[in-house]
Amino acid sequence: MPSETDKKKSKYTADRGWPGAFEGETLTRRGFMTGVAMGAGGVASAMFGLPALGFALGPIFSKTEHRALLDVGSTDDFDGETYVPVVITTTAGIGQAGKTLLYIRENSKPTKKQPWPYVAISTRCAHLGCPVRYIEAARSFICPCHGGTYDFEGGVTGGPPVRPLDRFTTVVKNGRVYVGERFSVNSQLERVSTRDAGEHVDGLWQILYPPRPTT
Ligand code: FES
Incomplete structure (x- = not known):
């Protein structure tokens, strides 16, 4: 028992x-x-x-794009007052599809956030990727697709884009201007990892809408 x-x-x-x-x-x-x-x-x-x-x-x-520096012209070709359109080849061997348009100007006031000697702005709209155009009279970038507008620095001033226009790093060698990899910027123009069109980079939105692995 x-x-x-x-x-x-x-x-x-x-x-x-x-x-x-x-x-x-x-x-x-x-x-x-x-x-x-x-x-x-x-x-x-x-x-x-x-x-x-x-x-x-x-x-x-996440990583940023890394590619060889591309020669986009002499330092005399650019000033700090306006943008100059420049076509670069981002993907070789696929003809026109591998080319893209940038707008470049001298960075007359380099800052800690933007230390590069030249500002190279991507024309890919941060809404859905349509090509934007720089309008000198308005000192603004305009997207024809859904009315997105950006100021002289590429910051959003209207329409549906979710962040400023992307930029490219720049460097000067022997009097020539070279552009390097593309990167995204937040609303304070601080560099962040490269994102696709439509992806947020500020506040809670960047957590709710994180970068896609394809970026
Ligand atoms: S793609 Fe530019 S505003 Fe929609």
Whole structure:
């Protein structure tokens, strides 16, 4: 006859006197169902939580484009007053499809955020990627597709674009201006990792709409 102490140590729930216990059970049905429910809850939470965490942390590991420097002209070709359109080849071997238009001007007041000697602005609209045009009379960039407008620095002044126009790094060598990789900027014109059109880079929006892996 097992003692009371042995019963309390028994692996069988009936021996321990648990309510609803059946002979031979080591786990009550309630305990089993609770475990199943908690497990299912954990899986469901992970299904929602892990992708969100991945998207949130993704930008930390994202890369910028890296390509050889491209000669876009003499330093005499540009000044700080207006933009000069320049066509560069971003992808060789595919003809016109591999070319893109940039607007370049001298960076007469380099800052910590924008230390490059020349400002090279991408013409790819930050809404859906249509080509923007620089309008000298308005000192603005205009997108014909949905009316997006940008100021002289490429910051959004109207319409649906979600961030300023992308830029390219620049460097001067032997009196020639070269452009390097494209990068995106936030509303403060601070450099961030390169994004696709339509991707946010400010505030909570950048977490809710993280960069796509194709960028
Ligand atoms: S693509 Fe430029 S405003 Fe829509």
